[in-house]
Amino acid sequence: MSSYSIGSLVMRNRILSTGHQTYLAEDHRPGEAFVAYHEARARGGAGLIITESARFHDSSTSDARDLWLMSDEAIPAFAKVAQAVKAHGTKIIGQLSHAGRVTRRMSQGMRGISYAPSATPEHRNHVVPREIPFEMVGEIAAAAGRAAGRYRAADYDGVELMASHGLLFAQFLNPRVNRRKDAYGGSLENRMRALKEALAAARAAISPEMVLGLRISAEEHEADGLKREEVLEICMRLEAAGLIDYVNVTVGSMAGLGGSIHVVPPMEVDPAYVAERASKIRSVVGIPVMVAGRINDPQLGEQVIASGQADMVAMTRSMITDPEMPKKVFDDRLSEIRACIGCNQACIGHFHSGASISCIQTPRTGRELKIRLPRAVSQPMNVLVVGAGPAGLRAAVTAAADGHKVELHEAASVVGGQVALAQLLPGRSEFGGLITNLEDEVAQSGVKLQLGSRISLERIAELAPDLVVLATGARPVEPEIEGREEGHVLSAEDVLTGQAKPRQSVLIADWRCDWVGIGMAMNLAAKGHRVRLAVNGSTAGQNIQQYVRDYWIGKLHEAGVEIIPYARIFGVDAETAYLLHSSSPQPVICEGVDTVVLVSGRESETGLETELKARGIAYVSVGDCNTARTAEEAVYEGLVLTRCALEAQSMSGNRLVVAR
Template sequence: MNQAQFPNLFSPLTIAGKTIRNRIMSTGHDTTLPDDGYINDAYIAYQEARALGGAGLIVLQVSAVHDSARYSSHVLMATDDGCIEGYRKMADTCHQHDAVVYAQLFHPGREIMETADGLAPVAYSASAIHQERFHVMPRTMSVDMISEIVAGYASAAKRMEAAGIDGVEIVASHGYLPSQFLNPCVNKRTDQYGGCDENRLRFLQEVIAEVRNATSDHFAVGLRISSREMDEHGLQLENTLAACKVLSVDLDFINIIAGTSATLVGAVHIVPPMTTDNAYLASDSKLYKEQLDIPVFVAGRINQPQEAEQVLLKKEADIVGMTRALICDPNMPEKAAAGRFDDIRACIGCNQACIGHFHRGLPISCIQHPETGRELIYGFGGAPKATTLKKVMIIGGGPAGLKAASIAAGAGHKVTLYEASKQLGGQVNIAQKVIGRAEFGGLATNLTRECEIAGVDVVRNTKVDRSLVEREQPDVVIIATGATPYIPEFENYGEMQVVNNWQILNEEVVPGASVVIADWKCDWVGMGLAQQLAGNGHKVRLAVNGVCAGELLQSYVRTSMIATLHRLEVEVIPYMRLFGCDDDTVYMQHTASGDAVMLEEVDTLVLSYGQQPTSTLAEEISDLAEVHTIGDALAARTAEEAVYDGLKVAWNL
């Protein structure tokens, strides 16, 4: 392997006697793959993809140390010996591919997102202080319960070591239980666990001491902490640094992240969206590294090996968390090591199928790489070679067509992809024009590269019709012609300028000073247009047909965009159904009360209603070949469904 480009990234590091082959870490993250509290085959296969792809250190998703720690319906439980077998299989699998594997010891305290039976939880925390994001009011833990939970950390760690796991990370990040004890805004105790910094640190000190007692010297014990919780009521940098200076004497590493689960603004940093700077926490971890004598890890929007190398080169951290980069491309380490940079499928930070799926209780995946989370179906590397080679025409070079083409060509079929315009990417080329979404364009770049690698013939500037299909005589035609903006019926009595979202993104129209965006779709397009227009000095009212702006968006993406719109003084009006417009007024109906709402003094009405497929080609050529329709040409959805359609159809040819 050619590792010369990244001397730091590919230098090994030994922690507690175990050598980690490189500095690339997949941090602990929920996958919603385990469904009964134990590690299952789907989750082992998921992590095997990362180990096989070259990740040095894999940190498993959180393992609950006490029965009161069930913070979601899919949490792993490490509270009885029955869990050991699963962890052992996981450890063996990761070790087989030379990855070091740690587990996370976890108690959420009051941060309980959902329960398996849907009933409100009885949550426990340092004190009874209300939790903002999930609206949980916890009970104060008794001293006896604290002892029981501390013992839970120790016995869970012991089980991990027995299973062959290489170490544990105590999760004190994101406002979870240890952070609740540390935080004077949440810990109002007057006993030995509260009242002063020394007492607030006691819980974590006891946890670390008991975990140490329960495990050997060859078992790594570290701490994950938010260097800052990014909220006025959260932990601040000086608190966490001071705490870690005391704690680090008994630890093997500190893993730095940011944010808190407790509040909307803090939670954005759990999985920072694409508008966040790359490696934005490296300056914090550098501070830690300068003041502590143990290895420091850092994560936070580090999605390319070049960035990771810089973090290491500048001595900002010893190990770099590249979790989403590995979700998107499990083979990223291997490709980086081999100098195949262009082949790396870079994460675009869309949050849609990774953390977005988790919040919806669905198994993890990736919009760019739907094979992720589906390893038991799609394996670890491309489609199996086809026994009958077919001639495949793919019509449309958007996400669906590109994915189908790369998979079909990878299986050995003879694939030609026809694109009507001069540029591949389809709607991605429009979507990336939305302010703050430029990185979304990476989707087209990555899929185009996958087609090149797979050997797809690409024909541009060619609109396929029946006669071309007749001439080519393919075995299979896959129609991926996309969709165009959907324009709803509404009353229009006057001379108001009415435009659709694409017309603005393509700069085909100049909107007036006062704009109303009728946003039925409730995705990032309406919000992005609002941001763009308000930023350009327009007065913007975003009238959404939903309970909030960005109703369909992953919550961290939504929170971050709503914050921007608020700062730009965009007026967001929820529950709005478009009824009509005249010269200067937009007429809406309140979807809860049915009442009329008039938005006056409007120059331009922008329609953000998503798309609708228009092609009739499938019917026209149904007698000529086996025809499949995928992506928005089948039904207008998102890039995630388009890419997955492409994978499914091409895999099964």
């Protein structure tokens, strides 16, 4: 991708990282981890980085680990970010936002006062906000200007105001949310007044060389959200007024469950699906247009640019997964790119759980100061890795990258472990990219991979490795079910692989409450089965990232799948499944069931570990053979625990260290 200019601001390429919450702030300011995170992406070749939204008025603050830019005391911390990013030739823009009604404003465990243009209920956090007093609207606009001036003082290259995702300025623009009767409500001119005042204040506070941009949702995908035609008119008017230098286009709204899915669209959503919306805006304005939304492949980004749909492409999650993606593109190392699979687990999923950002494929993301880059050791060791699921593959790559000699043995004929099954579920094929990426890294690292090789204690003795990495995974738990011999009870694994065939009326007994039960339900419903999904939790998908969960619950509804929450199976017969309510002693009886499909837990495979321990052979266990969890923990342990064990073994000078 060629260089690109917005006014006097020249980017070395058209790849940008959009503002996204990292939860790396320290005392609401950028700290060392925040600086290291963005510097890694600048070093990796990004043309532009837009740092996450900073709160600029105290009516939008909370205990959350957000950035605040409400006093001059914060300027030095932001200046460190700008200095680190610009040192690598990347431009930097700072974002400003106010949540309005889209917040619970939690502080000390209590909800605070939420302000919005009108007292219009919000559907996600279940907030009925207080209408912003007339004089406070002017205060907020003026505060945006002061915050923009602080970005100038911190040597940022520009400022971006958020009117996207149903946030405060979007609420002012929306006639279904903004029901004011004063100068800030009613006509479109009045509804735009708050945003225009904030932009004018920001423009007055920044230098002529800095750019001022707007992030906006091309449509909000909510019943009471902004519509396409409204957004087009708003963008045209703002450009005509000379208030903005570019438009950064996204879709969706944080004010409802359906619209929130589009804030960070998961793999189930088509790649680059927002580009068509961005092209409509680009056709009516004469200023540059950026676009985000599942652009996870550089070739796809090139297509968006070449087709004239946008001028710059946001590849934020691609650089969360692989910070060096832009550099690899320009060095013609496309085969080395670790592609984002859109799982949402450790990026936005961490944010929703209150944890700092990372990536299930790249544990170093967000931990740049804690996890070192590979480096060659002075005394290489012989490492044997047993099991080629995500944990074993990452362990092998990690050891090889540090200069050790690695053999990787897998009992099955293919690598992948549980991921090989996960990718078979509806809409989840892209999840297999996790293994494709790791396979490529294994091939490039010189690891000796042997498939169909079941490792025994005797074989380990023959190989005499300095360290054994156990990544032997886990096996399904077989729950006790009364009357099992009378019913038709199958495992999800057997149904998914075609080894077992369900009959017409199926009850899925989902103990896990993750994507497996949902995927099985969608799979069987699509084949014409009557499907009931009984989950041992409060809702289907309880244990997965909420955007993915909400997306699939919508699809389950469309497919006619009945969801039975708070239900644990305890018995079956030929025509009935007997469930127990999870928080009540009362039974839940499902009649007309001729097949039960079990989505059960998994228990660790520890047999080989016990034998190694008894022999005093140095080993480390990684992934599901510690406790069955997700691919994120498997990859993290494959990297971190393997490296820790190798370093400990190197320091010990013998083979009797047992690392855990």
